[in-house]
Amino acid sequence: MSSSDDDTPLVRGKTQVVSNDRISKAEDKAMDKEVPSNGHVEPGISIRMGPVDDMDVDEPATNGNAGGKRKARSSITNGKTYKDQSSSEDDDKPLSKRRRTSQQAKAVKDDSDSDLSDVPLKARNLPKASAEQIGESSDSDTPLNTKLVKKKEEIEKAAAKEAKAIRSKEKAAPKRKPKIESDSDDDIPLAKKKAPVKKAPAKKPKKEESDSDVPLAKKPIAKKGKAAAAAPAKKGKGKLKKEEEEDQDRAADDEEEEYRWWEDTAKGDGTKKWDALEHNGVVFPPEYVTLPKSVKLIYDGTPVSLQPEAEEAASFYGGMLNSTHNIENPTFNKNFFEDFTAILDKTGHSKDKDGKTVKIKKFEKCDFKPIFEHYEAERTAKKALPAAEKKALKAEKETAEAQYMYCMWDGRKQKVGNFRVEPPSLFRGRGEHPKTGRIKKRVLPEQITINIGEKAKVPAPPAGHRWKEVKHDHEGTWLAMWQENINGAYKYVMLAANSDIKGQSDFKKFEKARELKKHIDRIRQDYRRELKSEKMVDRQRATAIYLIDQFALRAGNEKGEDEADTVGCCSLKFQHITLRPPETVIFDFLGKDSIRFYDEVKVDAQVFKNLKIFKKEPKTVGDDIFDRLTTSALNKHLTSYMPGLTAKVFRTYNASYTMARLLKSLKATGTIQEKVKAYNDANREVAILCNHKRTVAASHGASIDKMNEKINGLRYQVWRTKMMMIDVDPKIKKKKGAEYFERPEDLDNEWVKHHQDAEVEEMRQKITKKFEKDNEKLVADGEKEMKPKELTERLEKADELAAKYKKENKTGKVEAEGKGPTVEKLDGNIDKINQRIENMKIQMEDKEGNKEVALGTSKINYIDPRLTVVFSKKFDVPIEKFFSKTLREKFDWAIKSVDEDWDF
DNA sequence: AACCATACTTAGGAGATAAATC
DNA sequence: GATTTATCTCCTAAGTATGGTT
Structure with a gap:
């Protein structure tokens, strides 16, 4: 305790707080030099502990992690060492400072008050009195510090007042919100510029009532015109008549009417999100289907059967045996097994074929492979289904879900985002998540809160169930909500990205x-x-x-x-x-x-x-x-x-x-492709700024190798073509100089041999494949197959190639190919090949630079889509080159609202 | 200020689909 | 046309941020 005191004194200034968080000139200076002679004296850094008079306090509540709730982290992050700081510091640390690592701190958390006195953070949790006390005792230990502090207190008191004044002034400013708003029109127009009271004047409740009787399910599929057309009446409030008409026209066309909200200048204050809201609730995942009798978990070599609930859990794990990155994670396995055994305990473990109970105790003895194979087979079967059948299946699912896909939001049909309740599974927390692998339970209707308009028909919960609650929260944009069992996180069903509300x-x-x-x-x-x-x-x-x-x-x-x-x-x-x-x-x-x-x-x-x-x-x-x-x-x-x-x-x-x-810095030149590339380069720069990454594809290395080989193959061809020149005109060697005809060093004999062999082999394979295919066709056409001899004949081509290479290797010469080869022609060929090499190199660099950068996130969330629209218009590149279908829908407002002159 | 509840945006990966390549 | 590769969509985890409570 004594040790830490340099911090504590500050605390004392509880009335006039500010003192301790000052940084002295001396300290500043000291910091200029390498290492302050006696670091712990610096008052600036010592952290103020005591409770403070609330006013002045911008004081953090939280100081380091030793304090109460802060998570103690072991700082394993990246396993880096950071030697310069820590090591040197360690040496001159005052004893006091035997600071525990955060982990240790956590361990002792409860009884550590005194112990931690040097950990300033902790102090904040102390009641005033004790803090003071600590402070006092410390005085004697750290006189220097204390003195300093005391003096400073006075000065600082004054300064604090000043600061306070300033602060309060600053604070005052924001209060003048309305004013600021007025001069910043484009700021949050929707939110603020409200035309407050006029919203939804006497909407047509009647309509709604009647609407609500119609199951939504039907509406979306059938006519949307009606409900849609009704809506504008309320939003229009007189203006925008033209548009209403348009809308109606469109509606009549059976087209979705369009609400150009970004042109609607009168909007609410942003807190009330809707007046009327209808929807059909959520889709629950299918019930668990038990495994066929033949598919069993194997425990310690014995196939065993489980109660459905336990079997389901086992199936979660079994189903993902192919995802190594989970199942090789010890935490994942441990968490899963803990939850699994809990279920087993509850359901009576497993039984062998004789009905004898087998207690499952060790994860290592569980073999989930039969389960995995079962699901794998199912997946394959599904994949192998004829296209038509797949389509039918998909259509069926779509019809079943159609009624959930859309809702009516203030009379407009809007797409719902995630209307499917998350199915039970194993929680896949990322990184070193302590709970990864735990069983995420099936969500029951009893856990789900529905948010819906007062006048709408409340969707019926599944038979025999009820909702947790039905709300009418007009300030929320969610339709349904539940809490997940692992982290207690809230899950919301909200509208899709292309909805008006999300767009807004x-x-x-x-x-x-x-x-x-x-x-x-x-x-x-x-x-x-x-x-x-x-x-x-x-x-x-x-x-x-x-x-x-x-x-x-x-x-x-x-x-x-x-x-x-x-x-x-x-x-x-x-x-x-x-x-x-x-x-x-x-x-x-x-x-x-x-x-x-x-x-x-x-x-x-x-x-x-x-x-x-x-x-x-x-x-x-x-x-x-x-x-x-x-x-x-x-x-x-x-x-x-x-x-x-x-x-x-x-x-x-x-x-x-x-x-x-x-x-802006781009020039509008080149092909569309080049412009797209230029755009993507800019996009990439932004992604890098935001550190948006993806994991390098497993196939990346191989694919790069392949490209390299290809480039080398081309380089080899360049050399061969040069040699052909000599064949055509021996004098050329002198003219161009011997160097020109040297084979690149890295393409040594060994490489050449290897490359030639590969080329020949490739040719063989191609020929063989073609032969087989031709045969198949013949058979299919009812003709008879070609004889193997035909294949041998065809393969002679490859043999010829091999022979040619062999000869070249031996003579060191390359016979000119093509008809009427001339030096000029060959020169042209070389240029062409070189061009290809250049292209490939660029492609490769691109790929390499891109391998761990994800462009999507910045495009979707950070880059104002209007920039892209402007670029598209100005440079005359179709917007489809930049935005996929869903993105075009999401950014509809941007696409329709700007012209070439718009600027961020 | 700490803590919790809440609600909304941002994020990468898996799997599905489309495009490119063999 | 089949296979490989790139792109898109879906899924849901993981952030940010706010407001209420103690």
Whole structure:
């Protein structure tokens, strides 16, 4: 305890808080030098512990992970070492600082208060009194520090007041929301510019009632005209008459009427999402079908039978034996087996063929293969079905589900996204998820809440069941909801991406990002200034915003113990950042979905210095870099610049902005293909910015090898063609110089031999195959097969080739091929081949560069689709080249709303 | 501030389908 | 035309963010 005191004193300032989170000039200076002589004295870094008077506090609640709920992480992430910091620091650490690793901390969590006194974080949980006490005792130990702090307290008190004043001013600003809005028209138009009261004037409830009687099921398939036509009446409120007419026309055409919401300037305030909502609920997965008697789990060599519930669980596992990446994961197996045995215990384990109970105790003794093979056979059978039958099956399913596919949203027919309730299965958590492999249970109607209009007919739950609840939440966009059993996560049934409501919020998202353009300069200016703030909180916040803005990091909410250990900006830990003077920062951590983020970047000198401070001892592996910062605090600050501004907006903004810039720099030249390529290159750049990755396809290596071989084959042909020149005109050798005719070094004799053999072999195979096929055809036509002799004859071609190569190898000469070969012609051939080589090389580089970059995510979520539409129009490339059918539907609003001049 | 409940967006992988290639 | 490869769609996990409660 004594040890830690350097932190504690600060606490004492509970009334005037601010003190401890200051960063002294001295510290700043010290940070300029390599290592501060006695690190632990720096007050700036010590963390304020005590409760504070709420006002001043931007104080984090959370300091490092030793504190209460924070997840203790073992920092295994990536298994990196980060030696520079930790090792050197370790040596001069004051005793006090025998900081446990986070894991240890967690272990002792409960009784560790005193012990942890050096872990500032912890302190925050202490009641005031105890904090004070600690502080006092510490005084004697750390006089220096204390003094410093005390003096500072006074100064800081003043500063704090000032800061407070400023802050409150800033706060005031956002309150003037309406004002801001008015000058920023394009911001969130939907949300705000409301024409508040006039929505849905006396809709036609009658209509609805009658509608609600009609099972939706029929509506979508049959006539949609009616309901659809009714809708505009309410939304139109007088304006947009033309459109209504159009709509009706279209409806009459049996076409879906179109609601151009992006042209509708009067919208609600964004909280009320609908007035009338009808839908048919959800589709439940099929009941479990028990395995045929012949298919059994084998336990310890004995085939055993299970009760249906247990068998179902076994079938989940058995069904995925082919997915090694799950079943080779020990956590996955352990979790599965735990849940499996729980069911076994409940259902009486298994029985052998004599009906004797066999207790299943060891996972290793379970052989699921028969189950796997059974399902595999089913899959194959399904695949082998004649096309017509497959189609029929699909159509059948579609009809059965038709009524769930659409809902009526304020009278408009809208596609529902995920109307199928998630079937039971094994939970496939990503990365090192502690719960991966656990059994995700079947969802019962009793767990499902339905959200629907008051006047709509509530969909009937399956016979003998009832819904958990039926709500009429007009502020929610979901139709049904349940909680999943593994993480307690909520699952929502919502509309599809091409629905109006999703389109609208997508639109809002991009408008918000565009709005940020107006504020970004000021924000950047501010955070640059605040990078030097004396207040730790502010400095951390500024630094975090810098990282988010510059490197597109995610916000980084806190995570729980029972989740994979991943981080974002605010949750970055000591070990995730390595500092390499003078100003390079190396990020290495696992982000969302446990995707690795690795980047070496140059940063602003002040940022470098700050990170160094934030990493200063006593912090060590497992500790938060931004121990004073939470995502809420960060977002709260951001919102003061612009309503609705949060960390994630920066990603959207930077992605779209980057894309806009790149597209602008393109020249409208070349073929369509080239333009598409140029677009994709820009897209790729954005994807890289956002760190959107995919796992390299298993076939990637082989496919690259193949391409390489092909290129080499072509190079060989180039050489051979050159040799032909000599054959045609021996004098050419002198003219062009001997060097020109040398075979590339890497194509050595061994390679040539190998290549020739492969070529010959390939030819043989082709001939043989062709022969077989021809024969089949003959048979099919009722004629008789060709004799094997025919094949031998045909294969002579390959033999000739082999002979030719043999001769070439021997003589070192290549006979000219083709009719009337001339040097000029051969030259032309060479050019052609070289061109092919170039093309292939580019293709290969493309493939290589693309192998672990996923372009889709940024295209779907980050790049303002209007940019793509503009590009398509300006460069005259059909939009289909960029957006698939579903994307075109999703971005319908963008496709229809911009012209060439639009700019992000 | 911590914690929880809630609701919505963003994300990669599996499997289905379409396109390219042999 | 069959097979391989690229692309698209579906699925659902994993984030962000907010608001209420203690």
